[in-house]
Amino acid sequence: MIPVIIIGALALVGIAVAAIAFPLLREREDPDSVEIREDLDTVTDPLVELEGRRDAVYQAIRELRFDYDVGKVSETDYNIFDTQLKAQAVTVLKEIDALQAAEADTALNDSLEAEIAALRHVNGNGPVKTVPRQPVPAGGVAVNFCPQCGTKVRSGDKFCGTCGAVVG
Template identity: 35%
Template sequence: MLFAAAVLLTVGAIAYTLFVRDKDLPQPENATGWEHLEQRKVRIYEQLRDLQFEYRVGKLSDADYQTTKTNLQTELAAVMQELDKRQGTAPPPPPAPKPANVCPHCGTKFPSAMKFCGACGKEMA
């Protein structure tokens, strides 16, 4: 009885461990090779967000905020560039010129940037 149980235990253990069918084999992992860059990107975004929050809370001086923000953005841009390189995508187009606050047509000044001139109605950009 005891002997039978021992044999059963042994055979069961061996069978379970060694009997691997084809369908038990794992599917190939679709590793891209740049997960760590994606991960870094996410982390830097997270730090940027955190920085903004701390600034809003009043834990940072303006100067500290600006320096750190620039540093983080540079780091992030570098990571994104690297990612684009690996993924074979082109970097983003140069940013569109910012909407101005002086109308190029009639010359009226506005306190903030606008798309259309409030005086002459023409496009400001």
């Protein structure tokens, strides 16, 4: 009885591998549609969808290896399928990387925009007022400006004539 069970199990594994591998092979014949897109409408998160495809490819690789080990698949067929599946795995992994990089970019842009908005807010309502520096008149007497109110004071004065601040 045991051999029958094993043969049945192997048949199921073979069907599973074929179900996973043949659509992959068929997809690869068309260079414009390397990716499987049938399930996109039902999956909301593309990263979850990609990880599901990656896991399916890994599973197919393991099952193919198993079939080869037990002699169900010839070495030639094994090499062909294994190459195809691993190429598919690389494609999916690259897509996952690209997707994660794009999401990181979006997060970075969001935080930069928030910082820029915060800076604009500070500049618009900030308490700091700078008194514009005025040049010393060419050839004239050295002139100071009151640090308190900005009024021009003569170099000899110790106090501002307008607000009384010490300027000496």
